[in-house]
Amino acid sequence: MKDSVDAQQNEFRKERYCTDQIVTPVVTVEQLIEWNSSLYINFINYEKVFDNVDRKILWNLLQHHSLPEKIVTS
Structure with missing residues (x-):
């Protein structure tokens, strides 16, 4: 399974949690504000993307x- 799931994917991996995926961008944004740096964030609504996929x-x-x-199936 390790080869099937990207290293950045935390769900379904031992000792990796979704909360890490939430905290990391927040900390990054805080640091960039402190450093007065620019930041561009892109969020993708996968629900809409996969709405038209042949299941x-x-x-x-x-x-x-x-x-x-x-x-x-989960």
């Missing part, structure tokens, strides 16, 4: 890449 194709791709069914 059967997505399911087949996930299976092809050996993601455990337990994760795919």
